[in-house]
Amino acid sequence: MAILVSLSGLPGVGKTTVSQSLSARSKVMHLRVDSVEAALERSVLNIRSAEDAGYLAIASVAKDNLLLGFDVIADTVNPIEITRKLWAVTAATASAQLLNVEVVCSDTDVHRQRVETRKSDIEGLAVPSWKAVSQREFEQWRTDRLVVDTSVSSIEDCAATIACEMEKMRSTVR
Template identity: 40%
Template sequence: MLIVMAGLPAVGKSSVAGELGRALPAAVVSVDPIEAAMWRAGVDRVQPTGLAAYLVAEAVADGVLALDQCVIIDAVNAMEVARRQWRTLADRHRVPVAFIEVVCSDSRVHQQRLERRSRGIVGFEEPTWQAVQQRRTEYEPWIDDRLVLDSIADLASNVAKAQEYVTGGT
């Protein structure tokens, strides 16, 4: 199965992805560390490293799926073109794809999480609150069925909901 996390920066999708990956188990492929690695390798930040990171994540996920293992993609996935990328990958492997969008219904809490977070990704600069707000305006409508989790709820209950969603309650 291919599980695709989505949501704005700092809503909590990486936390859900990590715990869900442990619970299933499933490999977690995160776009932000991939992009940071490109920058550390000397790829100029003016290059389309965001797009490149999605393509590298796809290549890694392709390899995991080829081994008949589950994989979780951890990325913003704000654009329909990105979501289509994951549907196409799942189709190529003839596996189901499950989308999970994580939101934070309290903008004050969301901003505090963003401003306080330190994920330890060497070379990765966290976005500003203004950049996250701009990204929110660019977020494209969903056409896929998806589970929406509000990160105001505790992590354990969100992970349980996600696990039930992707396993069909089994």
């Protein structure tokens, strides 16, 4: 049974870096909402405020690949209950397991330094300021999730923790 890893966390905590490490180590398909949103904004349709469209687009691509049996990691901020439910529905529709992962950087100074020195690696994507990140709405989780902290564990250790949890999930459905 395929697994959908739904990441959440504020910008600058290390979600994409953890996703890339997990993808390389475990051959998990990495879907990054920032890439889709930036492409939508660059499109000839001149789409703005593309957050909803980006989430819906990668949820559709995730579902297609889960149905083919591929594990998928959705790399998004995933800040509110409605976006979190989107991933639960996506997994259920594809008869896949869902692993919610919150990526945090508990050291505020480290987080701020990451945000303030971050450069965009996607054409057209403007990275948010520290003020925007620190004021961003991020609802508390009401459901279980795995939490990894990139200020106390290396990126590789965070990816290994997620991979280990995925293996535990696989062993319970056999």
